[in-house]
Amino acid sequence: xDITFEHVTHIYGQKTPFEKLALDDVSxxxxxxxxxxxxxxxxxxxxxxxxHINGLLKPSKGKITAxxxxxxxxxxxxxxxxxxxxxxxVFQYPEHQLFEESIIKDVCFGPMNFGVSDSExxxxxxxxLNLVGIPASYxxxxxxxxxxxxxxxxxxxxxxxxxxxxxxxxxxxxxxDPKGRQEMLDxxxxxxxxLSMTVIMVTHNMSDAAIYSDQVIVMNDGKPLMIGPPEHxxxxxxxxxxxxxESPETMLFLDKVMAKARKKERIPAFTIDQTxxxxxxxxxxxxxxx
Amino acid sequence: MEKIxxxxxxxxxxxxxxxxxxxxxxxxxMKGEWxxxxxxxxxxxxxxxxCLNGxxxxxxxxxxxxxxxxxxxxxxxxxxxxxxxxxxNPDNQFVGxxxxxxxxxxxxxxxxxxDVMIQRLSEALRLVKMDGFAAREPHRLxxxxxxxxxxxxxxxxxxxxxxxxxxxxMLDPEGRKEIIRTVRTLHKExxxxxxxxxxxxxxxxxxxxxxxxxxxQLIREGAPRELFKSxxxxxxxxxxxxxxxxxxxxxxxxxISLSDNALFQEExxxxxxxxxxxx
Numbered sequence: 058x059d060i061t062f063e064h065v066t067h068i069y070g071q072k073t074p075f076e077k078l079a080l081d082d083v084s085x086x087x088x089x090x091x092x093x094x095x096x097x098x099x100x101x102x103x104x105x106x107x108x109h110i111n112g113l114l115k116p117s118k119g120k121i122t123a124x125x126x127x128x129x130x131x132x133x134x135x136x137x138x139x140x141x142x143x144x145x146x147v148f149q150y151p152e153h154q155l156f157e158e159s160i161i162k163d164v165c166f167g168p169m170n171f172g173v174s175d176s177e178x179x180x181x182x183x184x185x186l187n188l189v190g191i192p193a194s195y196x197x198x199x200x201x202x203x204x205x206x207x208x209x210x211x212x213x214x215x216x217x218x219x220x221x222x223x224x225x226x227x228x229x230x231x232x233x234d235p236k237g238r239q240e241m242l243d244x245x246x247x248x249x250x251x252l253s254m255t256v257i258m259v260t261h262n263m264s265d266a267a268i269y270s271d272q273v274i275v276m277n278d279g280k281p282l283m284i285g286p287p288e289h290x291x292x293x294x295x296x297x298x299x300x301x302x303e304s305p306e307t308m309l310f311l312d313k314v315m316a317k318a319r320k321k322e323r324i325p326a327f328t329i330d331q332t333x334x335x336x337x338x339x340x341x342x343x344x345x346x347x
Numbered sequence: 348m349e350k351i352x353x354x355x356x357x358x359x360x361x362x363x364x365x366x367x368x369x370x371x372x373x374x375x376x377m378k379g380e381w382x383x384x385x386x387x388x389x390x391x392x393x394x395x396x397x398c399l400n401g402x403x404x405x406x407x408x409x410x411x412x413x414x415x416x417x418x419x420x421x422x423x424x425x426x427x428x429x430x431x432x433x434x435x436n437p438d439n440q441f442v443g444x445x446x447x448x449x450x451x452x453x454x455x456x457x458x459x460x461x462d463v464m465i466q467r468l469s470e471a472l473r474l475v476k477m478d479g480f481a482a483r484e485p486h487r488l489x490x491x492x493x494x495x496x497x498x499x500x501x502x503x504x505x506x507x508x509x510x511x512x513x514x515x516x517m518l519d520p521e522g523r524k525e526i527i528r529t530v531r532t533l534h535k536e537x538x539x540x541x542x543x544x545x546x547x548x549x550x551x552x553x554x555x556x557x558x559x560x561x562x563x564q565l566i567r568e569g570a571p572r573e574l575f576k577s578x579x580x581x582x583x584x585x586x587x588x589x590x591x592x593x594x595x596x597x598x599x600x601x602x603i604s605l606s607d608n609a610l611f612q613e614e615x616x617x618x619x620x621x622x623x624x625x626x
Contacts, residue, residue, distance in 0.1 A: 098519065098521065099489055099490065099519045099521070099522070100489070204388065204389055205388050205389070206388065231516070231517060232435070232513075232516055232517065233388065234386075234387045234388040234546050234585060234586075235546060235585065235586060235587030236387060236585040236586075236587075237387075237388060261519045261520055301521055302520075303520060306590050309612075310590065310594060310612055310616075313612060313613065313616045314616055314619065317616055317619075317620050329593050329594055329597045330597055332594065332597070333594065333597035333598045333600075333601055334601070336594075336598060336619065337598070337601060337603065340603075340619065340623045
């Protein structure tokens with residue numbers, strides 16, 4: 058599902074002493090089927106931006122198009138429900154929102170809210186639970202007996218059961234241990250690939266943004282500072298640093314190697330394996346040169 | 348070195364119907380050291396931390412803090428004053444309407460006289476670099492600033508030990524750095540003993556000693572350099588490896604002959620460079 062922002066401005070607490078310009082004339086495009094990461098310092102407008110994509114916030118000015126739904130400023134909110142059905146939102150710590158007595162009931166809650174019949178909701182819930190890897194033997198247990206990582210999977214299954222075309226993930230790996238983090242990221246890569254879902258991920262982890270996304274949006278002061286593929290964005294170390302962001306750790310490591318080798322031309326590498334190749338390349342290059 | 352915490356044969360379960368989540372744990376903490384506790388989610392790290400200041404009482408075994416037994420109710424307030432704890436969620440630890448009130452709250456509870464309180468308050472806020480924020484409302488601060496105020500509240504009680512229970516895990520990278528910087532200063536300048544429960548291995552490699560927890564058991568303890576030689580074991584219990592080690596292993600796999608020594612990125616770069624210059 059293509060998502061487009063045209064001159065979108067959002068002001069919190071308009072006409073109050075706490076008035077704050079959170080989005081400032083933002084225009085951007087998120088292509089259908091892409092994996093887009095949104096990065097930026099706390100308070101840069103990342104969350105405000107993504108909350109517009111499923112109608113949690115409405116623009117103060119401008120227009121948002123998501124598939125065939127158009128949201129304009131100063132409009133009545135009749136199309137918001139349609140939008141929310143198409144764009145799933147996984148909040149930070151989504152496991153805090155589990156409430157039903159069984160896992161299956163909890164996952165059914167979402168689709169039933171969108172008017173899906175009992176039997177259809179159950180069917181979708183089962184599908185979603187399979188997708189996120191919760192075994193059928195668990196489905197009739199209480200979600201509260203699960204581990205943190207599993208609870209998060211159940212919460213995500215609840216969002217998927219509405220069959221959204223796009224999914225927004227707000228810091229989806231926060232609080233998980235390294236293994237849980239990796240499993241969670243693999244799950245999103247899988248959803249993106251297998252279901253061709255448009256994925257929008259808000260993250261503080263530069264390496265995750267670099268490895269998983271096709272497009273990175275860098276937010277600063279309510280505006281996109283850069284939009285582009287990670288191979289481009291993460292070469293702009295100085296610009297990123299100026300807005301309080303670091304490069305992925307692989308790039309920081311390469312910088313240290315390059316400083317020793319007195320080389321300047323940076324090569325993007327985000328996985329450990331790619332980085333090892335670049336290190337070898339740098340070492341050989343210097344050797345040949347001498 | 349002097350022992351400041353002694354944990355001896357500790358076992359704990361939440362109730363009789365539940366299995367033990369901590370099993371026969373035994374270790375000491377030395378005065379002035381920086382100790383990190385790592386382990387997968389659910390390994391018992393946080394439960395263990397709560398045993399160290401008497402927030403929970405083990406069914407078996409004992410915990411001594413600064414010579415006091417945590418099960419001895421007569422000394423529980425003394426123990427809580429000695430051991431300050433910073434929790435994961437910065438929003439869950441505020442009681443005061445202003446930063447100043449919040450830092451003063453702990454001191455009031457411990458009956459610190461007013462004139463001493465005023466002096467310690469400004470000193471604590473200065474130490475965490477929040478002195479310009481005394482009159483601000485805590486909920487309007489960033490996550491990193493909130494955690495620094497929480498630390499100031501602890502510092503004001505002049506503890507010997509500070510426990511960080513994943514205190515940086517909900518913060519952005521900038522906030523995370525602020526906290527580590529603040530605690531390092533306290534560690535260095537005040538000789539504060541630090542116990543840090545963390546998933547951040549880049550932080551953990553800087554500690555004096557590490558404890559590895561898995562399924563309620565203490566499975567390894569040692570200096571980071573020693574401990575991270577057991578890469579297979581750490582992987583098996585669901586832990587990640589520090590960046591320099593992952594990088595070194597990838598290079599070794601591609602035929603670069605490197606020693607197993609480098610723990611910090613700088614060391615790996617130096618080694619690569621020495622190797623390369625001698626080629």
